Amino acid sequence: MNPGLTLEHFFMLTGLFMAAVAFGIARNPDHPRRWGSTVFWLVLAIVIGAGKSLPHELVGWLVLAMGTLVATKQVAVPEFSANGAEREAKAARLGNRVLWPILVVPVLAIAGSFVVGSQVALGIGCLAGLATALWVTKDTPAAPMKEGGRLLELLGWTIILPQSLAGLGGIFAKAGVGEEVAKIVAATLPVSHPLVAVIAYCGGMVIFTVMMGNAFAAFPIMTLGVGLPFIVNANGGDAAIMGALGMLSGYCGTLVTPMAANFNLVPVRLLELKDDWAVIKAQAPFAAAIWIFNVVVMYACVYRF
């Protein structure tokens, strides 16, 4: 069932797109941070497009170079003009056809995921969506590059935070940071008390997820360091109940951390919000209500079943 199309092809395509964005910036003398932004997108194009064939150390240095450009504010987004009246007229002409491509993507991605891998299927879905969009709008192929590039520039550095965070998580794991933290929690809190153990475990899941941006990274650390020794071994709690609700508590942390860039910062940029914390603020009451529920259910059930 391998059509010869792999994820690598989509990485190359993405790299080419990013390189095109970089050249577009280089040719734009009005860009507020012309050369810094050009280098940023060009470097990212190389790392994404050819990352697999480059030595890891080189990729690491390139990532640090991008980080330096961001830290010194050499990457910026130009002002884009919007023409509302023109869009209104086009919308009236196209009618509901303008919605089709948006629906083509998930339909193909979902159907395709039963045949090829889900990421490849999504890639195919996006290309089919693009083809449909070009057909419906009768626009030139340069238009989606330009409009997509505009959106890509809006995203800026948030696009590489998740991968960088994966690196931080990996280094934390190799350095044994989690074990150290779990030891401190166990030594400072009276975790042998059943309720304290539940709160420390669920609370630790939140705090660790907030720090690392990823509940998956927090789960093994808190479970091995606090959950298993104190909830299961010391107090006879049920491991399945603890694990399920522990993971769901971690997600409450994901809702409130800017480290989870894909979920909390990317939409801020995509929706052109001024407040970087806007999405997190909208989600904070969700996180609190869901976390408390998890703790209550865990305490009520984990020692009983």
Added chain:
Amino acid sequence: MIKLIGILLVAVGFGFRVNALVVVLAAGLATGLAAGFSLREVVAMMGRFFVENRGLVLPIVLMLPVVGLLEKHGLQERIATLMRRARAATAGRIYWLYQALRGGLSVLGISLGSHAGMVRPLIVPMGEAAAKARGELSEATRERVRAHGAASENVGNFFSDDILVAVGALLLVKSVFDNAGVPVTLEQIKLWSVPTALWVLVIGWWRYRALDRWLAKRKDGDK
């Protein structure tokens, strides 16, 4: 103890609202060095994890040209026209439905969309247009309506993916227990994920009703 320097850096960086990318890279470097790896080893580790996780950008970046092109041709304006006809639609109801649909499909292991694929092109324009149909929106109100749209995607996405189909989270929980020698079945973990998934729907209903009420009461666009 010195290994914890990375956590300290993250916490301080948060406190002073330093750019998150810079904080993450600095914390990674500091932790790796503190744990006794050489600089070149740490940088190589960063590179390896970066390359291994490139897949995270694909669903976002590949979607951008499609969304950009359609928006140039009036996607948001079209949605606004449709929403003006749907009188029963409010921002809160749309978001609640989307959250429920996203969660429901995710139970089946199907990922409906993302911020780039659904929220920016479809869900937020729908919510915004529905809110607008009841009076002009100030900038601050608009931001709030948009942010809630992003929240409906995240909340719908997170809390129901380990109920039926064994995907990432479920397998991770199981493998951690397996490695620790604790007997746990997938069925047990799935079962105990159900109450929270239902609770999330209730909380969604409460939050989005609060959004609708706030929109109905606000003073900025009473015309």
